[in-house]
Amino acid sequence: MDSVELEVRTGRRVITDLTAEVVAFCGGRGDGLVHVFAPHATAGLALIETGAGSDDDLVATLERLLPRDGRYGHHHGSPGHGADHVLPAIVSPALTVPVLDGEPALGTWQSIVLVDTNVDNAQRTIRLSFLAG
Amino acid sequence: MDSVELEVRTGRRVITDLTAEVVAFCGGRGDGLVHVFAPHATAGLALIETGAGSDDDLVATLERLLPRDGRYGHHHGSPGHGADHVLPAIVSPALTVPVLDGEPALGTWQSIVLVDTNVDNAQRTIRLSFLAG
């Protein structure tokens, strides 16, 4: 298994598209599975369409389902930070995608995105691993 | 890695049971992981009990958590279609199941289902991949 860590600049974005990085990592590798992993307790990974409104719709949905208010027992840091720590149970930080002839077999409208509602961290690590089949 | 695409007839169903297809694909393959993947931006995969009410309960839950109304920025097509595009962040379109001696090691009450709230598409593609261990 080949495994690398990427440093990803997220700034204050909740959604960061990682598709280009995953495609580059898989190039030349043949068939197998690529495993994408966010080793953070306030982040998840999702396969969604980007650039056509759904990224903002996802952010709004997460704010509605996991309100950023005072209800959480885990409440250090910015208000509502407890919500960030519930997120990975709903949007898992582990994702596998099949790779064929060195290319992730994504659908036309699928992008691989990091979802990180904890915007106090402007930089994140992502681990990519390739398991040949 | 062996990988195939299935064409699945979903009609206007939200939940489509794929267990028989996955079991057939794994037959005779020994030990490994089967990877089930929906290369669509409005679908997910889940492991639930089917045929005892929970499929409809899941549909009702998704309608409650992701209401089909005018709130979404992505809003072409039928009303509430923006909800379909948020779904894969909550119900991931990638799923792996262990396979032992050619059989998915599912629990007694677990079925592998496609969850696709975008009922305007009557046919869907599913990719099955087997990684031998």
Add this chain to the structure above:
Amino acid sequence: MDSVELEVRTGRRVITDLTAEVVAFCGGRGDGLVHVFAPHATAGLALIETGAGSDDDLVATLERLLPRDGRYGHHHGSPGHGADHVLPAIVSPALTVPVLDGEPALGTWQSIVLVDTNVDNAQRTIRLSFLAG
């Protein structure tokens, strides 16, 4: 692929930390993926921080998103048991984690937990599988 079943004593807990069991299973195995699987229809697996309030926050969030009341079509057993059967569509019972030199490459604050809202079962089975890379 090496695959074992663990019997896990959950008692009446919703969240049960499995990290130590997964770490022990991976020890000495080199690089690969560890697959964690709950062969149950009312359980999921999550990567969250434990011991700092977020476990209880997750339990409260699940009770809010999947209310334990009479709305479910699947309604045998204790009141609200139908919610338990929707849970695995939101919190998947299948999880893969990269393993490097025999150690799961978890982030500092990540623990692998079983999430089982059906507290009538005091004992659960977990399947761990290791796929070498």
